[in-house]
Amino acid sequence: MQKVFDNTQIGPMVWKMRVEVPRMVARAKAGQFVILRVNENGERVPMSIAGLDKENGLLTIIYQVVGKTSALMTTVPDGGEISDCVGPLGLPSHVDNWGTAVLVGGGIGIAPIYPIAQAYKEAGNKLHTIIGARSKDLLFYEDEHKAVADELHICTDDGSVGHHGFVSDILKQLLDSGEKIGMIMAIGPVIMMKVVANLTRSYEVPTWVSLNPLMIDGTGMCGGCRVSIGDETKFACVDGPDFDGHKVDFDLLTSRLGAYKEQERVAMKRFLENPGCKLAKAVETFKYPNEVK
Amino acid sequence: MTEQMPKKERMKIPRQTMPEQEPDVRNHNFKEVPLGLTEEQAVLEANRCIECKKAPCIPGCPVEVDIPGFIRLVMDRDYAAAARKIKETNSLPAVCGRVCPQEEQCEIVCTLHKKFKPVAIGYLERFVSDWERENNLVVLPEIAPPTGRKVACVGSGPAGLTVAGDLVKLGHAVTIFEALHKPGGVLVYGIPEFRLPKHIVQAECDFLAEMGVEFQNSTVVGKMDTIDELFEMGYDAVFIGTGAGLPNFMGIPGENLIGIYSANEYLTRSNLMRAYDFPNNDTPIIIGKNVAVLGGGNTAMDAVRTSLRLGADNAYIVYRRSEAEMPARAEEIHHAMDEGVQFHMLTTPIEFIGDDDNKVKAMECLRMDLGEPDASGRRRPVPIEGSNFIMEVDLVVVAIGNSSNPLIPQTTPGLDTNKWGNITVNDDTMLTSRKGVYAGGDIVTGGATVILAAGAGKKAARAIHKYLMEEVEK
Numbered sequence: 060m061q062k063v064f065d066n067t068q069i070g071p072m073v074w075k076m077r078v079e080v081p082r083m084v085a086r087a088k089a090g091q092f093v094i095l096r097v098n099e100n101g102e103r104v105p106m107s108i109a110g111l112d113k114e115n116g117l118l119t120i121i122y123q124v125v126g127k128t129s130a131l132m133t134t135v136p137d138g139g140e141i142s143d144c145v146g147p148l149g150l151p152s153h154v155d156n157w158g159t160a161v162l163v164g165g166g167i168g169i170a171p172i173y174p175i176a177q178a179y180k181e182a183g184n185k186l187h188t189i190i191g192a193r194s195k196d197l198l199f200y201e202d203e204h205k206a207v208a209d210e211l212h213i214c215t216d217d218g219s220v221g222h223h224g225f226v227s228d229i230l231k232q233l234l235d236s237g238e239k240i241g242m243i244m245a246i247g248p249v250i251m252m253k254v255v256a257n258l259t260r261s262y263e264v265p266t267w268v269s270l271n272p273l274m275i276d277g278t279g280m281c282g283g284c285r286v287s288i289g290d291e292t293k294f295a296c297v298d299g300p301d302f303d304g305h306k307v308d309f310d311l312l313t314s315r316l317g318a319y320k321e322q323e324r325v326a327m328k329r330f331l332e333n334p335g336c337k338l339a340k341a342v343e344t345f346k347y348p349n350e351v352k
Numbered sequence: 353m354t355e356q357m358p359k360k361e362r363m364k365i366p367r368q369t370m371p372e373q374e375p376d377v378r379n380h381n382f383k384e385v386p387l388g389l390t391e392e393q394a395v396l397e398a399n400r401c402i403e404c405k406k407a408p409c410i411p412g413c414p415v416e417v418d419i420p421g422f423i424r425l426v427m428d429r430d431y432a433a434a435a436r437k438i439k440e441t442n443s444l445p446a447v448c449g450r451v452c453p454q455e456e457q458c459e460i461v462c463t464l465h466k467k468f469k470p471v472a473i474g475y476l477e478r479f480v481s482d483w484e485r486e487n488n489l490v491v492l493p494e495i496a497p498p499t500g501r502k503v504a505c506v507g508s509g510p511a512g513l514t515v516a517g518d519l520v521k522l523g524h525a526v527t528i529f530e531a532l533h534k535p536g537g538v539l540v541y542g543i544p545e546f547r548l549p550k551h552i553v554q555a556e557c558d559f560l561a562e563m564g565v566e567f568q569n570s571t572v573v574g575k576m577d578t579i580d581e582l583f584e585m586g587y588d589a590v591f592i593g594t595g596a597g598l599p600n601f602m603g604i605p606g607e608n609l610i611g612i613y614s615a616n617e618y619l620t621r622s623n624l625m626r627a628y629d630f631p632n633n634d635t636p637i638i639i640g641k642n643v644a645v646l647g648g649g650n651t652a653m654d655a656v657r658t659s660l661r662l663g664a665d666n667a668y669i670v671y672r673r674s675e676a677e678m679p680a681r682a683e684e685i686h687h688a689m690d691e692g693v694q695f696h697m698l699t700t701p702i703e704f705i706g707d708d709d710n711k712v713k714a715m716e717c718l719r720m721d722l723g724e725p726d727a728s729g730r731r732r733p734v735p736i737e738g739s740n741f742i743m744e745v746d747l748v749v750v751a752i753g754n755s756s757n758p759l760i761p762q763t764t765p766g767l768d769t770n771k772w773g774n775i776t777v778n779d780d781t782m783l784t785s786r787k788g789v790y791a792g793g794d795i796v797t798g799g800a801t802v803i804l805a806a807g808a809g810k811k812a813a814r815a816i817h818k819y820l821m822e823e824v825e826k
């Protein structure tokens with residue numbers, strides 16, 4: 060049982076939660092993740108490390124409500140408990156001084172790039188951080204990122220704030236600006252990581268992405284998290300989650316993420332019909348993206 | 353003592369058959385298949401034992417259970433005492449009575465085997481330990497006064513549980529570190545409920561907890577603390593029982609399509625995560641209509657029988673050798689056949705074919721012939737050229753074995769492994785190349801059996817105790 064604090068909504072479908080796991084927090088590094096279970100019948104869900112408060116032993120995760128388990132997570136009260144939280148899992152992100160580095164965070168990916176930004180900065184890099192979301196109210200962590208990045212670039216698909224367009228537009232401008240970029244790391248929706256990797260390939264700048272396949276154990280035991288990297292099969296939970304973006308088969312990842320679409324709908328429908336505990340308004344009216352018309 | 357039947361009479365008693373759920377009932381539920389002997393059956397069966405002086409059955413058991421000794425107590429109807437007798441050398445009788453390959457261990461060497469059927473040692477072992485548990489006759493053993501020494505067990509499979517139980521009895525403080533959220537190793541995540549009810553494993557773990565073993569679940573050693581850090585934290589010795597938990601794949605095209613699982617994933621979803629009870633439990637599992645399970649071991653039988661219970665119309669075993677070479681227990685093969693599993697022997701897939709959604713819809717296979725014996729002594733399967741054919745499947749479970757997980761060796765300098773990545777140990781003491789670090793079970797042998805893992809745990813516990821008392825200053 061792990062204690063949960065400050066479980067608060069920070070965007071239309073985005074929540075922030077802090078979990079008391081002092082021993083893990085003492086060891087965890089940027090780029091790693093945890094797997095948690097809300098209750099006894101719960102699924103094991105992977106969540107990236109979005110912040111480590113070593114003093115108080117608190118782990119921050121930022122999560123988006125996309126289905127049953129993430130919806131259920133919103134109901135854990137302040138001071139309440141979740142069944143378990145295992146980690147730190149996966150390999151930490153590779154950190155070095157490359158001179159200038161660019162971090163790209165899209166959507167929920169804005170969260171896990173924050174501790175990586177801190178680590179890159181500590182290693183002495185000049186840091187450009189690009190964060191993007193569909194619209195202004197879906198952005199978060201601007202202040203945190205502003206405090207760490209040498210330059211923070213914001214973009215929204217609808218132009219409600221910052222650059223009107225995609226993170227890849229800004230990245231292209233940076234690549235074309237002539238500034239020598241030693242490393243790019245992108246975390247976000249699969250499609251965004253794919254676009255970024257395709258863009259940087261011709262510039263021959265090393266580009267890392269953090270992959271999020273479905274997982275169970277997170278220890279290399281089940282092979283459910285397999286991804287294809289340069290035609291080699293890897294287990295994202297132990298060999299990753301970070302991989303060379305130029306080698307990733309993103310289409311395979313996308314299709315594998317959809318393996319349980321039907322069951323996920325059944326679970327969510329059942330959950331919403333019988334919440335049994337107080338759900339936030341936003342969650343009560345949850346719709347899958349393709350149901351929003 | 354009850355009256356003893358005359359020997360002649362005893363010889364006439366037939367081997368008792370264990371009542372089972374009917375095949376066409378049980379293949380739709382996850383309840384245990386064999387129901388256990390009745391008390392009268394157990395006593396009858398015990399009376400079949402002729403109590404051989406030399407008791408060849410004893411060395412047939414990897415941990416040398418005093419078989420005639422416990423069977424005598426069954427004849428005397430003192431079942432709890434019989435269970436305690438077994439526990440002198442086997443810490444997990446309720447588990448072993450169910451899953452040991454008795455037919456090739458203790459029972460194959462039973463004197464009666466030559467002329468009659470062997471004494472049903474496994475059935476009796478199960479009977480007495482179930483009796484003890486169900487009637488609340490399990491008594492805590494005497495625990496030696498605290499020695500002040502601390503031991504860490506990494507992994508909570510049969511090897512780790514055995515080490516923990518033996519050492520806690522001797523007064524050492526024992527902590528089990530388990531990566532998953534529940535202890536038991538393969539006993540909880542791999543072997544299905546219909547062969548080994550999870551409450552039995554839980555009862556064994558609860559019992560250890562009562563004796564004072566501390567369980568730290570959801571703790572991955574090597575990620576959270578390394579072995580060296582465990583020593584820094586004050587542990588005086590470490591036992592590594594992390595199992596063989598890295599699934600092998602075929603390495604053929606299309607293997608990452610949706611609908612292709614490793615047996616570990618398929619069984620973990622169904623057992624540990626209880627996906628068979630979706631959506632009451634949140635973890636989903638793909639329900640196949642035409643399911644192919646690749647392999648011929650216990651794991652393959654468990655997966656294929658699980659698929660039937662989840663609703664498959666056709667459940668196939670696809671195995672590249674013939675039935676004679678299948679490593680699964682005979683009993684499990686028969687159970688699978690009775691339940692309607694279809695066996696495709698001498699067949700191997702060479703490619704998986706997907707549909708537009710990247711879901712597996714078929715596999716291309718080759719037929720095989722048996723050639724000369726290979727290193728394992730079994731005849732090597734050789735593909736028959738041009739025998740390619742297509743098999744329509746919508747779910748494939750790859751059950752071709754596991755390798756060892758490299759996490760601990762990678763994070764423990766000086767820990768020697770062999771070319772398969774198994775930790776190398778001294779056979780007598782289970783000591784690794786690192787002082788104070790012992791290992792046993794599948795991580796040492798590669799995928800083996802519950803009783804061998806438990807036996808390795810026994811050996812290691814003896815050596816660890818000696819080490820703690822003689823070499824660790826307090």
Ligand SMILES: Cc1cc2nc3c(=O)[nH]c(=O)nc-3n(C[C@H](O)[C@H](O)[C@H](O)COP(=O)(O)OP(=O)(O)OC[C@H]3O[C@@H](n4cnc5c(N)ncnc54)[C@H](O)[C@@H]3O)c2cc1C
Nearest residue numbers: 104105106107121122123125126127128129271272316323
């Ligand atoms: C290493 C790793 C780190 C992650 N970090 C975060 C994080 O910091 N914050 C966060 O909100 N989410 C993160 N995820 C994704 C998160 O685990 C899933 O969103 C969650 O499991 C969904 O559970 P659910 O029951 O709410 O939704 P489900 O009903 O299971 O899924 C709903 C929809 O979400 C998609 N989905 C399911 N699982 C994933 C997944 N693993 N990745 C992407 N999409 C998925 C499905 O395709 C489906 O369409 C991470 C995943 C991994 C593997």
Ligand SMILES: Cc1cc2nc3c(=O)[nH]c(=O)nc-3n(C[C@H](O)[C@H](O)[C@H](O)COP(=O)(O)OP(=O)(O)OC[C@H]3O[C@@H](n4cnc5c(N)ncnc54)[C@H](O)[C@@H]3O)c2cc1C
Nearest residue numbers: 507509510511531537538573594595793794800801802805
């Ligand atoms: C499906 C299946 C069916 C089987 N059927 C039979 C049968 O009928 N009869 C039989 O005798 N045998 C059977 N076996 C084999 C038997 O289960 C194994 O030989 C036995 O469980 C090995 O025990 P172990 O203690 O070595 O490891 P395991 O049971 O594998 O347990 C190892 C444990 O260590 C944990 N672990 C791993 N790494 C770490 C880490 N870094 N930190 C913390 N914890 C860690 C794992 O999560 C796991 O819980 C079967 C195996 C399978 C897979």
Ligand code: SF4
Nearest residue numbers: 413417448452457458
């Ligand atoms: S532990 Fe296994 S091999 Fe030994 S007596 Fe019991 S059933 Fe037979």
Ligand code: SF4
Nearest residue numbers: 401402404409462463
């Ligand atoms: S060999 Fe068979 S008959 Fe003889 S003691 Fe053992 S179980 Fe009894």
Ligand code: FES
Nearest residue numbers: 277279281282296
């Ligand atoms: S999640 Fe099971 S191997 Fe990666």
